[in-house]
Amino acid sequence: MISSEKIARIPTAPGVYQMKGENGTILYVGKARNLRQRVRSYFGSSRDSRYQVRFLVEQVSDIECIVTDTEKEALILENTLIKQHRPKYNINLRDDKTYFSLRLDLTEKFPRLTVVRKIQKDGASYFGPYASATAARAVMKQLQRIFPLRHYPLDACKKRKRPCLFYQIGQCSGPCHGLISEEAYLALAEGVALFLSGRDRDLVKKYRQKMLEASTAEKFEEAGRYRDILKAIETTLEPQKMVTAGEDIDVVGIHRDATRLTLALLFIRGGTLTGSRSFSFNWQLDDAEAIASFLGEYYGQEVFIPASLLLPLPIPENIGLPELLAEKKGKKVDVSVPRRGLKLELVELAGKNAENAAVEHWQKQDSSANVLQELKERLHLAKLPVRIECYDISTFQGKQSVGSRVTFIDGKPFKPGYRRYRIKNDGQTDDFAMLSEVLSRRAERAAEDPLPDLLIVDGGLGQLGILTHVLTELNILDIDTAALAKSRVFAAAGDIEVSRSAERVFRPGRKNPIVLRQNSKPLLLLARIRDEAHRFAVTYHKLIRNKATLTSGLEEIPGVGHRLSTRLLQEFGSLAKVKAATVDELATILGVSLKLAQTISKHLAQGRNPQRH
Structure with missing residues (x-):
């Protein structure tokens, strides 16, 4: 508990306060117009008596304050400290990557709509947000039917000998081939901006005026285009209900x-x-x-x-x-x-x-709890498998071998619990030895990375035996384990139809596997976890293998070893850029002399450059 003397020494200025636990961990970061008054509301004689507040306060052993000049500065500092320390009791949105917006830059030549994740201060107009890329693209597709803006980058369009298919179906006005003037095209783009801004009356008024002007000038084709746009706008706007008077x-x-x-x-x-x-x-x-x-x-x-x-x-x-x-x-x-x-x-x-x-949240939680409870009963587990980990190995002829671990909590992926393992004894083809290495490395870190309720490996009795052996050697006997074997295909020679066995779950102490009902929720959960571990392992293996292919190709050049080949790729960014580099540019890299730079350039120019796998 914070003493009254310490509270009395806290300034009355605006700023940020940090509540810390016994080990110095920051539990909560808050801002205040008056620091002393706010802290006293937690710890003083008239402190907040609600249970949840007392629960937090009881864990606080120290409090640190940072004074700012204004409340705005306090708000900015609070956000910075929350992102830096991620306190347990603060709201933490992290980086929400599910927001999407439509971007339109009216200053560029023949503007086009694009779907973007982040809003930038680049002078363009942004509209949204949309809950997903699918929703944003659906809106963009509808708009392109009304306002035929270009779909692709202008340079790519100009390389075509004739307008694209979208022009043929009336969803592009063909600016890349001079089929619409810049002025007429800009009017279309401005119409999109007005539409997305909700200025429907202005939009309709503008296009009626343009239709009248085109008709008066006997530009009947242009007037017809504005007429069609007006009809499409009115049809689209008809089901929409105005909530407020044109406000954001x-x-x-x-x-x-x-x-x-x-x-x-x-x-x-x-x-x-x-x-x-x-x-x-x-x-x-x-x-x-x-x-x-x-x-x-x-x-x-x-x-x-x-x-x-x-x-x-x-x-x-x-x-x-x-x-x-x-x-x-x-x-x-x-x-x-x-x-x-x-x-x-x-x-x-x-x-x-x-x-x-x-x-909806609690319904999903209840559904997840029911699945985990059923899994516990069917597999005869000692406790509810709230936290599940699964391991897989990916290798190619014993090279670039890697292991993966995925973690699911409450039946959902927990990305901070994902891990990738580079097999130290690379070159071996013994999957059992590689699995043993990964599991041993995982178990050795149990003190800082708590073990799961259920630990799964991809495979059968052999893999389960390795898992049991490793845990026994490390004296870890209080967690449930299982191995999930894929279904097997049966087909006799000449048979047209094939049959598949059910997916099987092996548990310690049981010779025969447990067969869960096909398409049951517990089985689908286990299969999803197993497939995610496999995907995570294969992705890492391909990354390692591609890097090795590039560096091993460069290592064929006399005088270039593994470290130097890696450095070249890091400095230039890709093999193509290494090949395009001049002798002088190559010679600027640490470890590359002018003579070696000439050798590298000559080797790559002669076509003996490494091939991407």
């Missing part, structure tokens, strides 16, 4: 369930509801603080910042966030908690979305 708004909804907090974001673009996202966290502290922490994390990424942000409840120190958002957007961002009217209804709708997302 993000709406936050919240749902609390025990110690779990679910947040939902509704995206309103141009007055129309375009999508939503949900986020679920184990959160021990105040709901308002959760929202503040989430918003700092979320908008700290490269995401679209709307003109207005609607919240379900006030957040602490609600000054730094609007300032930070305004700085990133380049204009004022309104952050408010609506009390009545349409905007309050939107917040309530976001809350319902958060509640639905929470229900």
Whole structure:
């Protein structure tokens, strides 16, 4: 517990506080307008009495404060420290790679739409976000039917002798072959920007005017094109429902369930509801603080910042966030908690979305728990296999041999638990010895990397025997083990049809395998884990083999060894660039003399360059 004397010495300025455990590990990072007042709310005589807050406070042995000049600086520092230390009790979004946007740069010649992951400050316009690349491409495909922008890079299009197929079906205006003027094409691109911005009335008005101008000038083909675009726009917009008066708004909804907090974001673009996202966290502290922490994390990424942000409840120190958002957007961002009217209804709708997302989360958790319980019963395991690890070996004639480990928690992949092993005794063809090496290396690190509830190897009784032997030698006897053997194919000579055996699970102490019901959820889970371990091993093996193929080819050059060949590839980036390098460029590499550079250049020029496998 932090003493009252220590709290009294904390400054009253804005800044960031870090709660630390006994071993110095940072448990929680928070920001405050008044550091002393905020810390006292946790540890003082009038401290927060809620169980979840007391649970965190009881683990804190020290607290460190960093003073800043403004609340905005405190918010920035808080985000930096969270990303650096990843505290246990903070919201951590990591790098959310599921956001996609549509990019359109009206300053380039004949602009085109592209799907991108990140928003950059490059002068282009970005529209979204979309929940997946599939959703973004579906929107882009629909737009290209209305506005025939080019689909491919301009240089690639110009190399064609005739316009592409998209031009033939009316989904490209053929700018690469001079079939549309730059002015007319720019009008199409501006129409896309207006459409995606939700400025539908402006868009329709603009194209009606252009249709009238073209018709008056007796450019009937052009007028017909604008007429068709107008029809397509009106058809597309007809089912859309306007939510607000052409505004860009993000709406936050919240749902609390025990110690779990679910947040939902509704995206309103141009007055129309375009999508939503949900986020679920184990959160021990105040709901308002959760929202503040989430918003700092979320908008700290490269995401679209709307003109207005609607919240379900006030957040602490609600000054730094609007300032930070305004700085990133380049204009004022309104952050408010609506009390009545349409905007309050939107917040309530976001809350319902958060509640639905929470229900789906628990349903999935229940389903996963049922599968693990059934797996425990069918395989006669000592405990529920919450954490499962699976191992596989990948090799080619005993060379570039590697092992893989994948980890699943609650039936889902846990990527931080994935590991790759380079077999030290490379060149051997004994799969059992390689598996033994990998398992031994894994077991030796059990103190810092906790062992799973269930450990699986790909194979049969032989592989299970190796696994059992390694664990026995290391005196690790309290975890369940199993081997999963693939189904076997049976076919007599001349038979047209073939039959397959069921997949089999071997367990220690049993001569006969356990056969799980075909397509049952426990079997599908085991097969998924086994296949993921195989994929992970093969991917690493191919990477190692390709590198070895390149370096071994360069090593054929007199005077070039393994280290130098690796250095050449690292410095130039690829074999093709090594081949294209001049003698002087080669001679700049450490370990390459002018004479050796001439030898390398001559060898590669004569065609004795290594071949990619």
